[in-house]
Amino acid sequence: MPSLLPQRLAVALAVAIAPTSTAVAHCSVGARFFPATLNVDDPCVADELSLPTISRFRNGDDPSATELDLSVDYSKRITDTVGISVGSTWVRLRPPGGPTVSGFDNLTSGVGWQFLTDASHEFVMKAGLDVDWGHTGSAAIGAAPFTTLTPTLFFGKGFGDLPDSAGWLRAFAITGQVGYSVPTDASTVTFDPGSGGFVTTANPRSIVYGGSLQYSMPYLRSNVVDLQLPDFFNHLIPVVEWNLETQVSNLDGGERTTGTINPGVIWVGNYYQVGLEAIIPVNRASGDGVGVMAQLHLYLDDIFPNTIGKPLFASSAPASGRPSFGN
Amino acid sequence: MRTLTLLGLMPFLLVGSAPARAHAYLDRASPLVGSTVASSPGQVTLYFTQDLEPRFSKAEVRNAVGARVDHGVSVSGSVMRVGVRTLPPGTYHVSWRVLSVDTHTTEGAFSFTVGR
Numbered sequence: 001m002p003s004l005l006p007q008r009l010a011v012a013l014a015v016a017i018a019p020t021s022t023a024v025a026h027c028s029v030g031a032r033f034f035p036a037t038l039n040v041d042d043p044c045v046a047d048e049l050s051l052p053t054i055s056r057f058r059n060g061d062d063p064s065a066t067e068l069d070l071s072v073d074y075s076k077r078i079t080d081t082v083g084i085s086v087g088s089t090w091v092r093l094r095p096p097g098g099p100t101v102s103g104f105d106n107l108t109s110g111v112g113w114q115f116l117t118d119a120s121h122e123f124v125m126k127a128g129l130d131v132d133w134g135h136t137g138s139a140a141i142g143a144a145p146f147t148t149l150t151p152t153l154f155f156g157k158g159f160g161d162l163p164d165s166a167g168w169l170r171a172f173a174i175t176g177q178v179g180y181s182v183p184t185d186a187s188t189v190t191f192d193p194g195s196g197g198f199v200t201t202a203n204p205r206s207i208v209y210g211g212s213l214q215y216s217m218p219y220l221r222s223n224v225v226d227l228q229l230p231d232f233f234n235h236l237i238p239v240v241e242w243n244l245e246t247q248v249s250n251l252d253g254g255e256r257t258t259g260t261i262n263p264g265v266i267w268v269g270n271y272y273q274v275g276l277e278a279i280i281p282v283n284r285a286s287g288d289g290v291g292v293m294a295q296l297h298l299y300l301d302d303i304f305p306n307t308i309g310k311p312l313f314a315s316s317a318p319a320s321g322r323p324s325f326g327n
Numbered sequence: 328m329r330t331l332t333l334l335g336l337m338p339f340l341l342v343g344s345a346p347a348r349a350h351a352y353l354d355r356a357s358p359l360v361g362s363t364v365a366s367s368p369g370q371v372t373l374y375f376t377q378d379l380e381p382r383f384s385k386a387e388v389r390n391a392v393g394a395r396v397d398h399g400v401s402v403s404g405s406v407m408r409v410g411v412r413t414l415p416p417g418t419y420h421v422s423w424r425v426l427s428v429d430t431h432t433t434e435g436a437f438s439f440t441v442g443r
Binding site: 026028030031033119164218221222223224225226228270271299301302305306 | 349350352353355356359360361362376418429430431433434435436437438
């Protein structure tokens, strides 16, 4: 008897991708919705799942290797303003003329506190600590054999509080992050089979900084002007991200600043979003040529609002209390 | 390979099997967001993407000097109707804040103009 699984999967897929009404979800601050950006973190704590994030690019090695990354990231709110996250990435490297190697990179985790949410000014801030756990990844793909701690400050600001005369500019928003990356080991000693000796490499401390510039078509339609565009366009958020790292001490002798710029677009639905961005290295040490990344991101608080999609210790419902306008 | 395929489809299965609930966002309005209408509308109608909890969903309409010109709000499913007085020419500001049936609160605001 033939399996019914393919038909069931097809039905489930059809339901999932069927057209939905114009809606956004999730990191909402006042009338502003900040989507989950692909390369830098968004400024909210959340119940969400990125599965998968796929990246393909030529990395900064010399000679450059073709790198494929498959990532999963899960975020969970503990309270309405405190959340944790965990992530893992599988990496495949294809150096020119060399053997292909693959394996998992180090596990990552994070804890964040969304300590400021100003709805009227569409402004939000979060403080967090990200940890890259040494010795949890594969040495074959170059996973660091040491742990790195990165305390980071995040913010998001929508421009909907500009006067009405600003018109379409009110649909813009920016997000940003700045952190200080501290390896727990000052240096790493490795065996060099070429020389038969040991090589000591410094593990630098770095400032990591990034952000995004976004233009929200959902915001434009709901809060500025309804242009009566085809529904697909009302779900789009064109975005440019940038994510950079500059060594500030214990330098390793290489390029001090590395990073990428990522122009692309995010399509936002009721329960999930889909993002597609280019990966443009800022210099040769950051990569060789233009790569691409794509992500499917699930809003667990909308998919499972009464179970895994709500904070472990939620404030009493309704979340924001009875609506009030003052008078 | 089959395992990888199932893993890749899992997000869609999760979404496809989810109940039809999410944040309630403004889908459209009458008068249209940011539009100019020739004469005073009898009411402002807000169409949301999800059903609302009437007790926790509000809206108001103010004129250019900030005075309220609305009188009464009714909610039916995902539609909110805000009664307004006869509006003289001018710009009016609509603010809303609603609770969807899955307890997510959302808010927004927009303007429309009655033609001069």
